Amino acid sequence: MIDAGSLAASLDSAILIGAVLLEAIVLYGVYGVVEQVLGHRVVDRLRTA
């Protein structure tokens, strides 16, 4: 028989780890866009500064 308490704990843990995974994927995408938009400008500025 499945213990409801341990099932709830497993679900809570999975949600917790899922939140970390979601943040990682979102950050990968967002920072990737930022890098594409601003990357060259920042590098050019550093070259000439």
Added chain:
Amino acid sequence: MDVLGLSLAMLALFVGFGLLIGVLFGFFGMGGSFLVTPALLVMGYPTRVAVGSGLAFVFGTSVIATLKHRDLGQVDYKLGLLMIVGTTAGIEVGKEIVVHLEGLGLAGSIISVTYVFLLGGIGAFVTYEALRGDSGGGIDHEADTDEPADADDIPDIAKKIQSYRVPPMIDLRGGVTVSLWMILAVAFATGLLSGFLGVGGGFIRMPALFYLVGVPVPIAVGTDLFEIVFSGGLGSFLYALDGGVDLSIVLPLLAGSAFGARIGSAATSIVDEDDIKIYFGLMLLGGALAVAVREIGTVYEMPILNRVSLALILGSALLVSGAVVYSSITALRDDSRASSPSVE
């Protein structure tokens, strides 16, 4: 004002620390994660929270790094899946050891002592190599991952291990064939350390894949990161079951490291990492010294040494991250001057 239950100062500290670690992770393809758990221990978090949150942070960072290495074709999925099997068993055993030691009240001390010897040993080795001017064993970001590895590039230990033809033999990328049992043994040993120390194990597993299994370094890095996604995910899940993962620590650290990893990755195409390899070795030695200082402070009841320890950890990460950024900017300006027509 509090965010995620943290003061703004603490939030900024975590994001900043994550940024430093991200630069290191993006540049070296490993490292940094082993700084998080000692830092959290120094800051007074319970061992289980420090280890569990460290693993969750490693999990998130490795997801981001693996996505980048996948784009470069540097992941051997077959090797990665085999590593997962051995590592899973190792992590579970490592975690049980931590729980057992916690019950005896010895977890903090033993984990700290293990850190000191592990970080100190690897740090001394890397620093020695750098001072000797030997670039062997470093990460060649330009190496070709599709060509079979040159026999001269395979370490002697790996050749010896590959010569033990205990079936079943497994063909890996880079023209490497090795016994399944050897792969599982390496995976179990590194998983044990991962679960015990609360680290991804990259700074142990990546050299192990190269020196013991014999796969080319770029594939070792990419496959190691792929494997850490699963080992870090499982490890943090197991710790989360016991309330060992604190999102108020993990989320700001990850926000900083994801950005830092972009900077570090970009820097790999600009800077020759051998130039700053010595800083990496010194950072590991700094981490080892910090944990040792903290332990002395605990034994002799000198709280000031905890602050000294934290300063050493942050200082070491800051030194190496700063060296990466400074060397990148210098290289860019030198390149710009060299390509500009001179005015006489």
